Amino acid sequence: MQLRLRQICLVAGNLDPVVDALRRVFGLAVCHVDDAVAEYGLVNALMPVGSQFLEVVAPTRPGTAAGRYLERRGGDGGYMVITQCDDLDRRRRRVDELGVRVANHLSYGQFQGMQLHPKDTGGTFFEIDRQEDGDSGDGAWHPAGPDWHPCVRTDVVSAIAAAEIQSPDPDALAARWSEIAQIPLIRDAAGVAILPLANADLRFVVASDGRGEGLAGLDLAAEDADAAIASARSQGFPREGNVIRVGGMRFALV
Secondary structure, three states: OOEEEEEEEEEOOOHHHHHHHHHHHHOOOOOEOOHHHHHHOEEEEEEEEOOEEEEEEEEOOOOOHHHHHHHHHOOOEEEEEEEEEOOHHHHHHHHHHHOOOEEEEEEEOOEEEEEEOHHHHOOOEEEEEEEOOOOOOOOOOHHHOOOOHHHOOOOOEEEEEEEEEEEOOHHHHHHHHHHHHOOOOEEOOOOOEEEEOOOOEEEEEEOOOOOOOEEEEEEEEEOOHHHHHHHHHHHOOOEEOOEEEEOOEEEEEO
């Protein structure tokens, strides 16, 4: 049962500045703006990172789930870990067995999926999707629009290598995600719990920045780290070594 990291969603109080920052620092291009998210009180933009995607959403009205998340975490940051599976029916049975609620059922032709309720998963939104005509690593992906390949830019970064989820109790959170994903955990040299997906890792770390539990960082495979660092420096984005802070997230160049 393969599970791949296909998309990361960030949430921002104001869409354009965060999208522009990600484009400038990491050399990305917008491939799709989805008008359908308006029903959730959102605007969005998606950018390919190799065959994966960074999405940014922003609320357009009071009372949205995204707006409440912004308030809870004290500003812009990570919002969703979105994965691609090859057997959604089996994944649905698993979450039913565990008593995990589905916050949102997704159905768009050959694209089907489920956003799991974060109160039942912990950490952040965990989404599992199936694209029937897109099993290849760089195949079709409905959220990214019908023609995303021409927008791929890999001169600066070429993939999302890992996502970092922080928690006051990262081991318990990692165990919960492991039982949902049905993938055994491993440990790195420092003893940090890692959920190894087919193409990326989910890393569970102690929350130490005062923002509580949530999606806090990404590792990006760097083709030209110097270019990203120079761009971040010129635009005043905070940086420590190979870690650049944009949109409330830690982006580590690896």
